[in-house]
Amino acid sequence: MVENFGRRLQERIRATGPLCVGVDPSAQLLDAWGRPDSVEGVEFMALSILEAATGAAAAIKPQVAYFERFGSAGYRVLERLITEARDADVMVIADVKRGDIGATNDAYAAAWLEESSPLCCDALTVSPYTGVGALAPFFSRCVQGRGVFVLAATSNDEGRALQRARTDADEALEDLVLRSVAELNEAHDALGPFGVVLGATRERPRFDLAALHGPYLVPGVGAQGGTPEQVGRLFERCREGTVLVNVARNIAIAGPERPALRDAVARWRDNLTIFL
Amino acid sequence: MVENFGRRLQERIRATGPLCVGVDPSAQLLDAWGRPDSVEGVEFMALSILEAATGAAAAIKPQVAYFERFGSAGYRVLERLITEARDADVMVIADVKRGDIGATNDAYAAAWLEESSPLCCDALTVSPYTGVGALAPFFSRCVQGRGVFVLAATSNDEGRALQRARTDADEALEDLVLRSVAELNEAHDALGPFGVVLGATRERPRFDLAALHGPYLVPGVGAQGGTPEQVGRLFERCREGTVLVNVARNIAIAGPERPALRDAVARWRDNLTIFL
Numbered sequence: 001m002v003e004n005f006g007r008r009l010q011e012r013i014r015a016t017g018p019l020c021v022g023v024d025p026s027a028q029l030l031d032a033w034g035r036p037d038s039v040e041g042v043e044f045m046a047l048s049i050l051e052a053a054t055g056a057a058a059a060i061k062p063q064v065a066y067f068e069r070f071g072s073a074g075y076r077v078l079e080r081l082i083t084e085a086r087d088a089d090v091m092v093i094a095d096v097k098r099g100d101i102g103a104t105n106d107a108y109a110a111a112w113l114e115e116s117s118p119l120c121c122d123a124l125t126v127s128p129y130t131g132v133g134a135l136a137p138f139f140s141r142c143v144q145g146r147g148v149f150v151l152a153a154t155s156n157d158e159g160r161a162l163q164r165a166r167t168d169a170d171e172a173l174e175d176l177v178l179r180s181v182a183e184l185n186e187a188h189d190a191l192g193p194f195g196v197v198l199g200a201t202r203e204r205p206r207f208d209l210a211a212l213h214g215p216y217l218v219p220g221v222g223a224q225g226g227t228p229e230q231v232g233r234l235f236e237r238c239r240e241g242t243v244l245v246n247v248a249r250n251i252a253i254a255g256p257e258r259p260a261l262r263d264a265v266a267r268w269r270d271n272l273t274i275f276l
Numbered sequence: 277m278v279e280n281f282g283r284r285l286q287e288r289i290r291a292t293g294p295l296c297v298g299v300d301p302s303a304q305l306l307d308a309w310g311r312p313d314s315v316e317g318v319e320f321m322a323l324s325i326l327e328a329a330t331g332a333a334a335a336i337k338p339q340v341a342y343f344e345r346f347g348s349a350g351y352r353v354l355e356r357l358i359t360e361a362r363d364a365d366v367m368v369i370a371d372v373k374r375g376d377i378g379a380t381n382d383a384y385a386a387a388w389l390e391e392s393s394p395l396c397c398d399a400l401t402v403s404p405y406t407g408v409g410a411l412a413p414f415f416s417r418c419v420q421g422r423g424v425f426v427l428a429a430t431s432n433d434e435g436r437a438l439q440r441a442r443t444d445a446d447e448a449l450e451d452l453v454l455r456s457v458a459e460l461n462e463a464h465d466a467l468g469p470f471g472v473v474l475g476a477t478r479e480r481p482r483f484d485l486a487a488l489h490g491p492y493l494v495p496g497v498g499a500q501g502g503t504p505e506q507v508g509r510l511f512e513r514c515r516e517g518t519v520l521v522n523v524a525r526n527i528a529i530a531g532p533e534r535p536a537l538r539d540a541v542a543r544w545r546d547n548l549t550i551f552l
Binding site (some may be wrong): 024026035056065066069070071072073075076078079082095097098099100101102103104105107108109110111117118119127128129130131132133134151154155156158159160161162164165167173179210276 | 326339344347348349351355376377379386405406409410431433436438439443451474540
């Protein structure tokens with residue numbers, strides 16, 4: 001195994017394209033599938049989407065909120081999804097947006113990145129409101145192929161004013177996050193394990209996106225209004241295999257039938273590959 | 277039951293003092309207790325602290341990261357802690373710092389504030405990096421006595437530069453959070469259900485703290501260097517019963533023996549009561 005998440009993900013994207021399939025077993029999608037909004041419904045949808053993504057997408061991204069709705073029983077389903085994804089050789093990015101002070105972040109990092117944890121994934125998303133420096137325990141566990149994506153600019157409009165607020169050094173927060181993560185990646189040649197979340201629907205930040213030397217996770221394509229063309233333009237100068245685009249609802253809406261779901265995955269992958 | 281979290285908490289603080297006992301079953305504290313760093317160790321520590329807090333503190337605040345380290349088994353322990361706290365009539369504030377885009381926040385709100393969820397608590401902490409507007413699903417579930425605490429200024433130094441960044445309207449983010457939450461509380465007479473997290477170690481924000489008309493959750497006292505005097509000064513103009521101060525490590529360090537632990541709870545409560 002390549003011992004660096006950035007390069008592992010790059011290899012995977014080169015092999016299977018830039019699509020990450022979101023696993024968002026919401027009440028609405030379960031209803032659209034004609035399934036109950038229950039832990040069994042969540043399990044059925046999650047494993048169906050994993051099956052459709054296997055061999056056809058670079059990764060899956062479970063949105064952990066939809067599992068957490070069912071407490072420990074929902075987490076058991078998440079553990080099963082993670083285990084089965086590992087067996088199927090599909091990378092898993094836990095969308096959890098954790099972020100606290102240092103000591104607590106160390107416990108979160110243990111939960112999501114330590115081999116011994118039943119929730120161990122390839123990477124997780126983290127939120128920087130407590131300061132990028134407070135995220136150090138996540139960064140220090142990005143070894144043995146594991147990685148992290150720090151929120152810079154999210155796909156929703158409500159985040160804009162806050163994420164573009166300026167520090168005393170007159171730097172927008174989204175740029176502060178990008179620059180800080182880029183500095184961490186400098187210790188790695190070519191491509192580091194530290195990534196950033198940047199919404200497809202956002203304007204180009206001031207920071208030169210090609211200078212991150214790490215992977216991007218891009219939400220906001222499909223149901224949230226972003227298009228593959230937009231993503232292609234936003235990241236046009238970035239290295240091949242460093243942009244991973246999440247599509248959730250617009251794939252799941254194909255319904256539970258295996259051929260339709262696999263077809264939706266292939267269609268989105270092909271759409272994205274044209275522009276990335 | 278009073279149908280407003282702010283007033284429920286105020287009544288509780290008037291009856292039992294402003295202390296919230298943090299439940300942080302970390303590897304380090306379990307070691308200090310001579311207990312294994314396992315799900316059994318976590319359960320023993322969590323229930324011991326609940327017992328010590330019962331009748332002597334206004335609330336407990338489980339730091340969910342320490343439970344999540346053990347995946348679904350850790351969440352089962354958390355569910356038991358929540359159930360037993362409810363039976364013991366101790367309020368529970370889930371320290372989870374959740375924060376995502378709207379649809380996802382709705383799922384998180386269902387997990388932590390819906391009566392039918394096994395994780396249902398009295399309140400939870402949320403993080404505003406995706407924008408205060410994105411937190412609306414949490415606010416709309418603050419009914420039937422449930423509440424929320426939005427991070428404004430955290431207790432750690434690394435958060436300062438980011439939380440004091442200024443928006444286009446030249447408002448610091450910590451002030452933006454305080455003002456936004458205060459505006460939500462305006463719909464409630466006297467005291468609303470929407471709270472804010474403000475670290476004991478932080479300087480006074482520009483926003484007039486007495487104008488929140490909601491509760492404060494104050495971390496950073498004890499192990500992180502904040503003192504009861506500091507908290508008293510910071511919130512001196514706030515209404516009685518609106519400031520809840522969390523102490524975790526400095527109580528747990530008393531060890532697992534019941535009298536020592538209850539004594540530590542009583543000592544911290546009395547220390548805080550002098551200044552609040």
